[in-house]
Amino acid sequence: MTQLISAVDNRDHISGNLEAPLELLEYGDYECPYCGAAHPVVKDIQQKLGKDLKFVFRNFPLAKIHRHAFSAAVATEAAGLQGKFWEMHDLIFENQKTLEPENVSYFAEIAGLNLELFGIDIQQKTIIDKVGMDFESGLRSGVNRTPTFFINGKKYEGNWTDGQLLKYLESQLAGILV
Numbered sequence: 001m002t003q004l005i006s007a008v009d010n011r012d013h014i015s016g017n018l019e020a021p022l023e024l025l026e027y028g029d030y031e032c033p034y035c036g037a038a039h040p041v042v043k044d045i046q047q048k049l050g051k052d053l054k055f056v057f058r059n060f061p062l063a064k065i066h067r068h069a070f071s072a073a074v075a076t077e078a079a080g081l082q083g084k085f086w087e088m089h090d091l092i093f094e095n096q097k098t099l100e101p102e103n104v105s106y107f108a109e110i111a112g113l114n115l116e117l118f119g120i121d122i123q124q125k126t127i128i129d130k131v132g133m134d135f136e137s138g139l140r141s142g143v144n145r146t147p148t149f150f151i152n153g154k155k156y157e158g159n160w161t162d163g164q165l166l167k168y169l170e171s172q173l174a175g176i177l178v
Contacts, residue, residue: 002142002155011130012056013085016046020054021176022152022169027058027138029146030073030092031066031099038147038160039093045166052173057089059134060146068099071122073131075104078121079113087111 008014008023026042028035046055059077061069072092079088091107092099108118121127138148142155149156149165151172158164 004150004153004155005140006137007153008054008056011133012058013080013089014054014056015086016054017051018054020052022049022052022173023054023056023150024169025056025058025150027060027134027141027143027146027148027150029060029062029066029069030076031069031096032062032146033096034145035147036093036096039090041160041165045169048166049169049173053169058138059131060138060143060148061131061135062146070131071101072096072099072104073134074122074127075108075118077127077130078118078124079108079111081121081127082113082117084111084113088113 004025008025024042024045026035026038028038042055046053059073061073063070076085076088076092079085088107088111091111092104095103095107105115105118108115141150147160149160151169156165156168158168
């Protein structure tokens with residue numbers, strides 16, 4: 001198994017219990033149909049594992065094949081500056097076939113963002129650099145497709161569909177809690 005090179009830290013977006021025994025990290029692309037299919041799978045896993053799971057999302061926009069992926073990642077990072085990363089993350093995945101700039105601005109409005117500030121933030125070099133750093137950390141960790149998952153720092157090579165990821169996480173949790 002490949003190891004996660006860049007450990008989770010305060011630059012990451014984390015959902016769930018920070019002290020959870022399981023850490024599920026996803027490298028994802030907002031325009032990737034497989035990531036779109038994985039989104040409800042991850043939401044279900046979060047609900048089922050509750051306090052035993054910490055979920056982390058890192059940007060891995062495949063900009064050469066998904067023309068809106070990078071700008072969507074920048075938009076979620078900009079939303080994060082207003083404390084609304086997860087709201088924007090969910091809206092973009094739920095509407096990933098309509099990621100034109102005017103639609104992303106509409107999603108920002110739905111998420112309750114200050115639109116003037118959002119317009120400024122999406123142009124910030126630090127936000128654009130954050131997306132690039134996520135991508136680079138993925139490359140260094142052996143990510144070559146999206147979605148790619150890491151569980152407690154180790155690359156998950158199994159199938160994430162048909163409940164397989166949940167079963168694997170539950171088996172890992174059982175081993176930890178013994």
